[in-house]
Amino acid sequence: MFEPYVISDDGFENVIKNGEIIGYQLKTRIAYYRGVPLSMVDKIELVVDDEPVAIEKIHFTVADETFTLKEMETVTSTKWEFGQQATISVNHPGGLNPGVHKVFLSQTTRVAYYPFPLEGRRTRFMTIA
Amino acid sequence: MSGQPRIKLGVTLYSLQDEYAWGKLTLKGCLAELQKMGAEWVELLGDQMIHNSPFPEESFYLEWLSWLDKYRLTPVCDDIFINTTLYKNRRLTTKEGIAALQAEITHAHKMGFKIVRLVSMTPSNIILPCLDFAGKHDMQMALEIHAGHGIDAPYTQEYIELMTKADSPYIGLVFDMGLFCRKYPRVIREYYRHEGAAPALLDFVDRVFLSGTDLRSQADKSKLEEYMRSPIDEEYWEYVTHFENNPLEIMPPFLRYVKNIHGKFYEMTDENNEFSIPYVQIIDLLKANHYNGFICSEYEGNRFVPSGVEVQGVDQLTRHQKMLRSLIRQ
Numbered sequence: 001m002f003e004p005y006v007i008s009d010d011g012f013e014n015v016i017k018n019g020e021i022i023g024y025q026l027k028t029r030i031a032y033y034r035g036v037p038l039s040m041v042d043k044i045e046l047v048v049d050d051e052p053v054a055i056e057k058i059h060f061t062v063a064d065e066t067f068t069l070k071e072m073e074t075v076t077s078t079k080w081e082f083g084q085q086a087t088i089s090v091n092h093p094g095g096l097n098p099g100v101h102k103v104f105l106s107q108t109t110r111v112a113y114y115p116f117p118l119e120g121r122r123t124r125f126m127t128i129a
Numbered sequence: 130m131s132g133q134p135r136i137k138l139g140v141t142l143y144s145l146q147d148e149y150a151w152g153k154l155t156l157k158g159c160l161a162e163l164q165k166m167g168a169e170w171v172e173l174l175g176d177q178m179i180h181n182s183p184f185p186e187e188s189f190y191l192e193w194l195s196w197l198d199k200y201r202l203t204p205v206c207d208d209i210f211i212n213t214t215l216y217k218n219r220r221l222t223t224k225e226g227i228a229a230l231q232a233e234i235t236h237a238h239k240m241g242f243k244i245v246r247l248v249s250m251t252p253s254n255i256i257l258p259c260l261d262f263a264g265k266h267d268m269q270m271a272l273e274i275h276a277g278h279g280i281d282a283p284y285t286q287e288y289i290e291l292m293t294k295a296d297s298p299y300i301g302l303v304f305d306m307g308l309f310c311r312k313y314p315r316v317i318r319e320y321y322r323h324e325g326a327a328p329a330l331l332d333f334v335d336r337v338f339l340s341g342t343d344l345r346s347q348a349d350k351s352k353l354e355e356y357m358r359s360p361i362d363e364e365y366w367e368y369v370t371h372f373e374n375n376p377l378e379i380m381p382p383f384l385r386y387v388k389n390i391h392g393k394f395y396e397m398t399d400e401n402n403e404f405s406i407p408y409v410q411i412i413d414l415l416k417a418n419h420y421n422g423f424i425c426s427e428y429e430g431n432r433f434v435p436s437g438v439e440v441q442g443v444d445q446l447t448r449h450q451k452m453l454r455s456l457i458r459q
C-alpha cells in the first residue's frame with residue numbers, strides 16, 4: 001500500500017537556525033496515488049517517543065511554501081504532488097537528543113470519491129545523528 | 130479477420146506510479162518504457178504525473194507533444210478527478226464543479242486527449258451543463274464503472290440514465306476489468322497474510338470467489354465474527370467487499386457507450402496469464418461484439434508488493450501487453 005511513502009528514509013534531523021537548534025523535521029510523501037491541493041489534507045498527526053506533538057507546533061513545507069496546519073485548510077493554490085517530498089517541521093527548542101526515536105506519522109486526505117477520508121500511517125524507529 | 134477494425138491497445142501510466150513516486154522513472158521515462166514494450170497509445174492521471182494539473186506551465190504542453198512524437202505515442206484518455214472535497218467546511222457548489230470539469234477538459238484537450246475519465250461518484254449534475262463545452266473541444270466524458278461502484282450501484286444507475294437519455298457521442302463509459310475477478314488476487318492475499326490477517330479469513334474469501342460470487346452481498350460483519358481476530362482482519366474484510374465477480378454478460382448491453390477499457394491486472398503469472406481476471410474470455414467477447422475501442426493495461430499489483438521488495442511494473446506491463454496483443458490478433 002502507500003505506507004512506505006508516509007515517512008521518508010532521509011530528512012529526519014534537528015533544525016539549526018542562527019547557531020541554535022530550534023526543532024526537528026522529517027519528510028513525507030502523500031499516501032495516495034495523486035497530488036491534491038493542500039486544503040484537502042484533512043489531518044496530520046505526529047507522535048514522537050509516544051508523546052503526541054501539538055498541532056500548533058507543526059509547520060508543513062512543500063514547493064518552497066510553508067504553512068501551519070491551520071493555515072493549510074484554506075490553501076487551494078499549492079498542490080502536494082504525488083511523489084513530492086514535503087517537510088514536516090516541529091518547533092521544539094533544543095531539538096531531539098541524538099540516538100533512536102520512535103516516530104509515528106498519520107496523514108489523512110479528503111479524497112473526493114470515498115465517503116470517508118483516506119488515512120496513511122506509519123511508525124518507524126529513526127536516528128538523530 | 131483482415132480488414133475488420135481491431136481493438137486498440139494502450140497502457141495507463143497509473144501502472145508505473147510506484148517507480149514514478151520514488152523518482153526511478155520520470156513522466157518522459159515512462160513514455161520511453163511504453164515505446165520499448167511496443168505500446169502505441171497512452172493514458173495517464175493528470176493529478177499523478179503533471180505538476181499543478183490542470184494548470185501546468187504553458188511550456189509543458191510543447192514538451193509533452195515533443196515526447197509523444199519522439200516515442201511514437203498517441204494520447205487516449207486523461208483520468209480526471211473533480212475535487213468536491215476541496216474545502217473542509219463544505220462541498221463544491223454545482224457552479225464550482227462545472228468550472229472544475231471545464232478546466233480539466235481544456236487541459237486534456239491541450240495535451241491531445243479525446244477522452245476524460247470521470248472517476249466514480251463524480252457529481253452527475255455537472256455533466257450535462259458541460260456537454261456543449263466538451264463537444265467544442267471534441268472531448269468525450271466517460272464515467273468509470275469500477276468494482277465497488279459497479280453497474281448496480283445507485284450512483285452508477287443515475288449516471289447511466291443520464292447518459293442514455295442524452296445519447297450523445299460525448300457522454301459514455303470506461304469499463305474496468307476488475308469487475309470480473311474470478312479468483313481473489315493472490316498478491317493481495319499474500320500481502321495481508323504478511324500483515325497478520327487470519328488464515329481462516331483469507332481462505333474463506335478465496336472460497337467465495339472460486340464459488341463464482343463475491344462479498345458485496347455479505348457486507349454484514351456479524352456473519353463473519355468467527356473469522357475476525359484483529360484490526361487487520363477488519364481492514365481486509367472492508368477491502369474485499371469492494372471486489373466484484375460479475376458475469377461477463379453485464380458488459381455487451383453497454384458496449385456502444387464504452388470509450389475505453391481499463392485492462393486491470395494484479396499479477397501476471399509465469400505462464401503469462403493474469404491470475405484473477407479471465408482475459409481470454411474478455412477479448413473473445415469484445416471481438417464477438419465488434420468492440421474496436423481502446424483497452425489500456427492498468428497494473429495495480431504494485432500496491433501489494435511486500436515492503437523492501439522492488440516493484441516490477443515495467444516487466445509486469447510488458448507481459449500483460451504481450452498477452453493482450455496475442456489475444457487481440459488471434
